[in-house]
Amino acid sequence: MASVEFKNVTKSFGEFRAVSDVSFDIGDGEFVCLLGPSGCGKTTSLRMMAGLETPTAGQIFIGGDEVTHLHPKDRNIAMVFQDYALYPHMNLADNIAYPLKVRGEPVAQRHGRAKEVADVLKIGHLMDRLPSQISGGQQQRTSLARALVYPAKVYLFDEPLSNLDAKLRLEARGFLNHLQRDMGMTAVYVTHDQAEAMALATRIAVMDQGHIVQFASPIEIYRRPSTTFVANFVGNPPMNLVEVEGAQIDGKLALKAEGLTIDGLAMTDAIGKALATSGKLTLGVRPEHLGIAEVGAINTITAPLFANENMGPESLVTVDRGDSARVTARIFTDDHLDLSKVVTLSFSHEHVHLFDSAGMRIPALGE
Amino acid sequence: MKLTIPAFVGRIAFSALAALIGAIFALPLLWFLFAPFNARAELGLALPDPWTLNNFVTVFGNSYAVQALWNSFIQAVGGVILVGAAATLAAYALSRSSIPGKGAVTYILLLFSSVVSGSAAMVPIFLIVSAAGLMDTHLAVILTFAGGLLPTAMFILRDFIDSIPKSYEESAMVAGASPVQAFFDVALPVIRPGIVVIVVWSFVNIWGSFLIPFILLRSDSNMPASVAIYSFYSEAGTPIVTLLAAYSLIYSLPVIALYLFVSWKFGFRFFGGIKA
Structure with missing residues (x-):
């Protein structure tokens, strides 16, 4: 196990900058998820750690040693590929044992070790099958077994669960979480699925257009997203963002927009500064913090009902404020929600997130 | 119904x-x-x-005809080895490396390949082989065919290799294999069905050719079977049908045997990527 460090790493493909001056530090034993939409540079970053891409500029360190230009074989890392990359002409035993083969271990020993790992992953009974003769879930576990068969400094995962169906994905996610707790491995995990990142990571690096937007623990990213991009990417469904006009009334902040009124928010210097530039703010409220308004509620959003989706333990209620500016509430009830044509949602002050006109988070009082 | x-x-x-x-x-x-x-x-x-079986007895009694079959074999196998090895390495490099203009290289080669083994270039080829002092040698025939067949072989194989995910070799290298190890352990076995196609195709091409050995070879002892078949024509130019038929059957057997062997041993199939 070892740490990983990026120092001002840039990777360009021609004119296109896939990764742009990125620096971060991943501690020994951390499980870091690189999260972002496709094309944000997360896979390129991972491939540079593996040595499959060479940075255009900057340095990469693994375990304190510079590896920027080191061949992948000399980095002592393990990687699970999105398409699993199982060798189609080798049976599972040879597939899993391949890293040991190139390390010069004798056949009996490496097959024994492969069987041990395969047994843990419950594919031990398939060792003489070809990859094409097993199911997708088993292929995924085979590629995981091949990564775990030798002690690596860092384990890299490139969207390893994206080709599984929903149920298998949950199962594999749980297993990876267990494995991480068990082994304490240093892992870097690329995904575009925020739920996977939240579930697995000790820290998440949210990436957008080649930059790291926020690098923090899952709970921090959930509670205090640093930009509207992060707010909109994390959470299921993501945070509602509403453009509002802000005004100071009696030393308190009041927000206004079509169908929306909020009064009496605490005023801070940062809010004052943001207001001074444009007078516009972005209000963010997570769906799970919205409720159907009781009579006399103070912070309200009123708009025509757009959708009412019953999910079992919860209902997703979406209202349309016009111009596709929709707000979704997650109401935790397993009863059928009987709603009128126009719905009023409300929320409490402590669940308000504010962003300035550039999309940057304005720290709340006491942050 | x-x-x-x-x-x-x-x-x-x-x-x-x-x-x-x-x-x-x-x-x-x-x-x-x-x-x-x-x-x-x-x-x-x-x-x-x-x-x-008397026709066959007579044919096998003709030492010139038997020697010609052996010559065909030497030329075809030599050509196949050269084309197979060179095309595999070249196609792999063209597919996997990021050489600028690699697409153009293949297409230009492909364009001129039909010229090299075609009759239009016979005079320059004759002059080159003659200047190189290779007239009347197996090597002359082998090299000429390699030059003519390689571009097409490279083109077919490159397309084949392009369709194989790069992640095979990448995962091997991350697992600790050198590029050469990754090529031999992982890439080559996956490419093999494509190489087999190239091998059969170039064998059939060389085995059945007439013009190039006819022009580049002089002595009877070097002629391949395709040329030697003329020894079963009388001096008046009429074919001795019995012997011609027997020799033709023998001549076609290796090609049939090669097809059968390949489809039994390898099968004309392709692993491809595993469906995810």
Whole structure:
């Protein structure tokens, strides 16, 4: 196990900058998820750690040693590929044992070790099958077994669960979480699925257009997203963002927009500064913090009902404020929600997130 | 399902027509199977009566014809090894590396390849081989064919390798393999069905060619079977049908054997990527 460090790493493909001056530090034993939409540079970053891409500029360190230009074989890392990359002409035993083969271990020993790992992953009974003769879930576990068969400094995962169906994905996610707790491995995990990142990571690096937007623990990213991009990417469904006009009334902040009124928010210097530039703010409220308004509620959003989706333990209620500016509430009830044509949602002050006109988070009082 | 009468008649007519067309194509092949075993074979189709192996005995008694089969074998195998090895390495490099303009290289080579082994370039090829002092050697034939077949072989193989995910070799290298190890352990076995296609194709091409060995070779002892077949024509130019038929059958056997061997041992199939 070892740490990983990026120092001002840039990777360009021609004119296109896939990764742009990125620096971060991943501690020994951390499980870091690189999260972002496709094309944000997360896979390129991972491939540079593996040595499959060479940075255009900057340095990469693994375990304190510079590896920027080191061949992948000399980095002592393990990687699970999105398409699993199982060798189609080798049976599972040879597939899993391949890293040991190139390390010069004798056949009996490496097959024994492969069987041990395969047994843990419950594919031990398939060792003489070809990859094409097993199911997708088993292929995924085979590629995981091949990564775990030798002690690596860092384990890299490139969207390893994206080709599984929903149920298998949950199962594999749980297993990876267990494995991480068990082994304490240093892992870097690329995904575009925020739920996977939240579930697995000790820290998440949210990436957008080649930059790291926020690098923090899952709970921090959930509670205090640093930009509207992060707010909109994390959470299921993501945070509602509403453009509002802000005004100071009696030393308190009041927000206004079509169908929306909020009064009496605490005023801070940062809010004052943001207001001074444009007078516009972005209000963010997570769906799970919205409720159907009781009579006399103070912070309200009123708009025509757009959708009412019953999910079992919860209902997703979406209202349309016009111009596709929709707000979704997650109401935790397993009863059928009987709603009128126009719905009023409300929320409490402590669940308000504010962003300035550039999309940057304005720290709340006491942050 | 019950057929209506017009549909029934239609089917009979179709089957009869198909059988007739099939028979027309089958006739030369039947001649090819019967004539070698017929002591009085002529150009007409006839069942041998009695069946005999005398034609083959006579052919094997002709040392020039037997030597020619061996020459064909040397030239074909030599060419196949050269084309197979060079095309595999070149196609792999063209597919996997990021050489600028690599697409153009293949297409230009492909464009000129038909020239190299075609009759248009016979004079320059003759002059080059002559200047290199390679006239009347197997090597001259092998090199000329390699030059002519390589671009197409590279083109076919490159397409084949392009369709194989890079992640195979990448995962091998991350697991600790050198590029050479990754090539031999992982890439080569996956590419093998493509190489087999190239091998069969170039073998058939060289084995069946006439013009290039005819021009580049001088002595009887170096001529391949395709040229030696002329020794079964009388001086007046009429074919000795019995011997010609027997020799033709022997001449075609290696190609048939190669097809059978390949489809038994490797199969004309392709692993491809595993469906995710």
